[in-house]
Amino acid sequence: MSKQDGSGRLITAEPSTDTTATMLHVDMDAFYASVELLERPELAGEPVIVGHRSARSVVTAASYEARKYGVNSAMPMALALRRCPQAIVLEPHFERYSHYSQRVMRLLGEVTPMVEPLSIDEAFLDVSGALRLLGTPWQIGTRLRARVFEQTGLRCSVGAASTKYVAKLASGRAKPDGLLVIPAAGTVAFLHPQPVTALWGVGGRSEEQLGRLGLRTVGDVAEVPLEALARAIGPANAARLHELAWGRDPRTIELSREEKSVGHETTFERDVADPVALHRELLRLSDAVGARLRRAGVQARTVSLKLRFEDFTTITRSRTLGEPTDLGRRIYEEARSLYDASSQGGRPVRLIGVRGEGLVGAVADLGLWDDDEQWREVEGTVDAIGSRFGPGAVRPAALLGGTTRRRISGGDDGGRQRVVPLNE
DNA sequence: TCTGGGGTCCTAGGACCC
């Protein structure tokens, strides 16, 4: 298995005996489009676009056949259909994608517990502990790809390298339906010819800035004096990019991540100036945010409002609440008051959004208790909270220090204890 | 061509506290 890249260099994806490339990046191929094709097998081989057909929509996903016509995700639907008029447009079904995502993640978990889901269709696996049992990274990746296909009918690509960053680049280079192993010793040779946009965190804006310094490839960024880079993009960014350009990336697998915010937003088919209509939409969005907060067993400390106008300028306004909330009504009150105070009244709005930030666990005050009998009641309440929010959502303050009961709330209430969320 | 919806992270200034 080998193929040519754009510059004509040979990229090999042949069996590798390397054991240094123990970080795997698994990336599903054209995930949403492929899931839709499972339901519509007769469309295999056709250019398929997932997204809405409405005027202001963009492409959510495109099959490889559609990509041949220059259709890509995030592209305005109107442009995509001009490029590929015969494309078949399918409405997205996010529950379906989430279902298949969970199935794939479970299969990854059979290889190693060291799995970090990165998005709905990607994950990192650290297989360094699985080599003795399962073979080389190449063998593990090969079997994994076969297993995912057998079990789900979906193709994925795998990159293996000694760091997360290089593994992710490798899976991208292996696409579609490929496997690429970059041994530690080959990292720099693999990285340096790539364009600067291959650097994690370098998009269009940074590409422009780097281009002004004459930097076009990762190798250019690696070789440029750090001070020159720092003057252009700031010291923190410069240091990070310089490290990445040499293939240095200290990040390890993170088994769980905390949600930081929950939000919803809508782009109107036509700009809306009527405050009543905007209030109505704010209420709908706020209710959705509240429902998701409650389902997750968390509350938001800050409510933030987002507005985008006809000319695409975007503003945000936020306010931190006296008490965190998970109630749609409360979120709406705040969002509406932020809108009314924004002095943008009457200005046509293209997009409106509501977000809850500064998430904390739902805190339940359990009242006074200072002996075992009262504690048993508390325990019952903890169970009730657990069954509402899921096991592990809360733990009693008393358990924080093992057998020692710790007073968490202020000391002026004579021993009042609280249930303390895991993430507080 | 005319730009979605879900997020994360970073920067920077000002308030406030010690």
Next chain:
DNA sequence: TCTGGGGTCCTAGGACCC
């Protein structure tokens, strides 16, 4: 008094990723 520095929180905006 016209004067310090560090730390943390809040707010606003922007780049970036999938």
